Amino acid sequence: MRPSFGPMLGTPFEYGVIALEEARLTWNKGAAPGILSRAARAFDDAARAGDVGGEVGAAVARALAGDTEGATRRLHESIARHPAEAGPYVALGVVLLRESDPLAHANEAAWALCAARDIAPHVSFIERELAAALCASGHFMSALQSARAALALDPEDLDARLWTALLRLYFGGDSSATTALVELAEEADNQLRAPIFWLGAAAGLYARSDFQEARIALRRSIAPMKVGYEPERPFVDAARRWMREVRGFGPGVAMAPDRWLRDVGGAQSDYVRTRSALTALRDACAKDPERALAEGVSTLEVEAVIGEMEARTRRGMLDWAARLLLRGFAEAFLPLRQYLEPPPYEAFAAMGLVLLDG
Amino acid sequence: MTRPSVPWLETKPPWEEPAPESLCAEAGLSRDGVPVIRLLSVPSNIPELVALRADRFVPLFGEGPTRSEAVRALANLVLGLGERADVRGADHALALSTHRSIGSKPLEMLAHAVRDGQAPALYAEIAIAYSSLLGASDLQRESIARLFEASPDTSHEARLAITVGGGDYSAWREHYESLRRLPASPATRVARLWFEWVLARRFSALEQLHAISSDTELDPASAWLAESAFFVQGEDQSKERLVSQAERVMAPVAKMIPRVMTACARDLVEGVRTPLSLRWKHLRAGAAKDHAAAAIRHWLAAATAQLEDDEEHSGEALSPEPSRAATEARTAAGEFLLDWFVGDRDAREDVDAYARRIVRVYHRLRGAQTFARALRELAPASPSSVEEQLLWGKGAQG
Numbered sequence: 001m002r003p004s005f006g007p008m009l010g011t012p013f014e015y016g017v018i019a020l021e022e023a024r025l026t027w028n029k030g031a032a033p034g035i036l037s038r039a040a041r042a043f044d045d046a047a048r049a050g051d052v053g054g055e056v057g058a059a060v061a062r063a064l065a066g067d068t069e070g071a072t073r074r075l076h077e078s079i080a081r082h083p084a085e086a087g088p089y090v091a092l093g094v095v096l097l098r099e100s101d102p103l104a105h106a107n108e109a110a111w112a113l114c115a116a117r118d119i120a121p122h123v124s125f126i127e128r129e130l131a132a133a134l135c136a137s138g139h140f141m142s143a144l145q146s147a148r149a150a151l152a153l154d155p156e157d158l159d160a161r162l163w164t165a166l167l168r169l170y171f172g173g174d175s176s177a178t179t180a181l182v183e184l185a186e187e188a189d190n191q192l193r194a195p196i197f198w199l200g201a202a203a204g205l206y207a208r209s210d211f212q213e214a215r216i217a218l219r220r221s222i223a224p225m226k227v228g229y230e231p232e233r234p235f236v237d238a239a240r241r242w243m244r245e246v247r248g249f250g251p252g253v254a255m256a257p258d259r260w261l262r263d264v265g266g267a268q269s270d271y272v273r274t275r276s277a278l279t280a281l282r283d284a285c286a287k288d289p290e291r292a293l294a295e296g297v298s299t300l301e302v303e304a305v306i307g308e309m310e311a312r313t314r315r316g317m318l319d320w321a322a323r324l325l326l327r328g329f330a331e332a333f334l335p336l337r338q339y340l341e342p343p344p345y346e347a348f349a350a351m352g353l354v355l356l357d358g
Numbered sequence: 359m360t361r362p363s364v365p366w367l368e369t370k371p372p373w374e375e376p377a378p379e380s381l382c383a384e385a386g387l388s389r390d391g392v393p394v395i396r397l398l399s400v401p402s403n404i405p406e407l408v409a410l411r412a413d414r415f416v417p418l419f420g421e422g423p424t425r426s427e428a429v430r431a432l433a434n435l436v437l438g439l440g441e442r443a444d445v446r447g448a449d450h451a452l453a454l455s456t457h458r459s460i461g462s463k464p465l466e467m468l469a470h471a472v473r474d475g476q477a478p479a480l481y482a483e484i485a486i487a488y489s490s491l492l493g494a495s496d497l498q499r500e501s502i503a504r505l506f507e508a509s510p511d512t513s514h515e516a517r518l519a520i521t522v523g524g525g526d527y528s529a530w531r532e533h534y535e536s537l538r539r540l541p542a543s544p545a546t547r548v549a550r551l552w553f554e555w556v557l558a559r560r561f562s563a564l565e566q567l568h569a570i571s572s573d574t575e576l577d578p579a580s581a582w583l584a585e586s587a588f589f590v591q592g593e594d595q596s597k598e599r600l601v602s603q604a605e606r607v608m609a610p611v612a613k614m615i616p617r618v619m620t621a622c623a624r625d626l627v628e629g630v631r632t633p634l635s636l637r638w639k640h641l642r643a644g645a646a647k648d649h650a651a652a653a654i655r656h657w658l659a660a661a662t663a664q665l666e667d668d669e670e671h672s673g674e675a676l677s678p679e680p681s682r683a684a685t686e687a688r689t690a691a692g693e694f695l696l697d698w699f700v701g702d703r704d705a706r707e708d709v710d711a712y713a714r715r716i717v718r719v720y721h722r723l724r725g726a727q728t729f730a731r732a733l734r735e736l737a738p739a740s741p742s743s744v745e746e747q748l749l750w751g752k753g754a755q756g
Binding site for chain 1: 559560561562591592632633634635637638641642644645646647648649650651652653654656657658659660661662663676677680681682683684686687690691
């Protein structure tokens, strides 16, 4: 077949990369379909010539144009043909996280990005996207490790800092992370990043009881959306819904001494009553140690179970808080980000969609 | 009442088929020497054992849904569980429940007859009590009771026989789900609350059990089941009450089927011999639950209470449904809060073993209640048949 592009414009792959970059630079709640179509056709030509980059680029261009299903299928085929290449895995992870329902695809995205990390270690973009995917799929400890790894590679990485701070706040119960979240939004503003970072700031502000400020932060995060514009409504509603759940969760952190007992149900909860019953049993054993010994009950063991139950419940509070609020954040944040922002340049670099000088 | 015709009696009944020659040869019997069993022998003999293996027996209600068959069932209980009964008398009696060639057709016919008003509901209850008193497994008791579930007069007893169980295959949770769907009656409520307290370790259920025990007139078996829940909590005198209540339920039938007393006593002794240890294991299992899961409900309830504040951005109220993350978390929390399979396996297994024993005794007590009622209601003016003499005549001592 005759190539669609003449030698004056370079190879089809180069042309596709240039078109994709043009789409990225002219991004305004999406890219112009014409540019993406041009990129897709150029990459198709490159793919026909056996270029794995062409296959990845063709799929990514289609995903950015809205055909994520087709893009996912193409990327799976590409992975089957080139299992040792990182590009298709990265692209698959990125495409899946740009789905309108990221929680449904988070496990697969995490798998793809894990594979990409194994093939191409020490890439900040892969680590930070993996952190997002793992958060959305509910693997918070691994998410924290990935976010930390991304930060180690690039301390200025805003996304990695955002996920780290959120994980510290909700999964680690570290209230000092609230400050980081607020500062991060201001920094994102300075870097002309989309206002979605204010969504994280809203969490930080609410956690430290700045309720009015949190409300304002939420407004700022959804400010680019047109009021009453139906296609943008799901993004706005997702952010508002998440904020509502943050309010239900309340200020502070899950295991704070003044609230965790109340949160597990107070005096009438099974937790409190089991603990009281265990305490009563311990007293009964202390009163009649011979009988306790005969029945195989030891005061020390009872005390150990009381301690273990408390520790497990306190830890459990954080797990459940993370399940509710971190996954909820991913559910609101990721679609909003993919709508307002194109994939960053590092994403294309990690996929191998860049032109090298010389 | 019109007596329904019994199809398998119109030709040669299946139990009159000759015993296989190999079986007879193995036992050193001629084929004519294998009897057809209507009533068990005391003690069992070789020809009877061969007859049981060769399906030469009249199954439960095999001759139709009649009074004489109901009396025969009671008589076989006495013979299988009487003082001088064979060591494996209960097993032999249980073997008479269904016949290999006609399966559960006699009991199906009984169920139809009860539903159509051709036989009293008591006969169906006798069939259920038959399996309960003999200590049938969950599966066997359920397979008999299931036949009587559809009839309004027998559904209550049948459903209790079906749903109160789960120990044989650790299917407590599935049984609890079925129990929750039953129409509310004091007996089903007690059973449900017993499951919630003993197996799901919920204190609210214990309180409700206390309330229902003091406010409602419970049948003796249900009252005993409630008492077994209080025993787990370590209440004073609960052990004595458990024993005395069981004795009271058994008293009217104790002389006729003393082996049931022995079986119940064995289970009870095993169950209640270490109350402190049981309480400890129960609390340990309770402590191993994921108590933090309760917080999800609290947080989501608080979020729902703030709906009126959701007027950011467009001034429009946000619809009340939670996020996908919240919905999934709430579902998962629901699973955890009802967790029968807590991590502390040793503790859970000991509590499960207690529950299995209690459930076995409970069904025996329900069976004993029915047996006592049947003895009252079916008593003839003057005992004439062998079965009647066994039950109401001088042979009533087993």
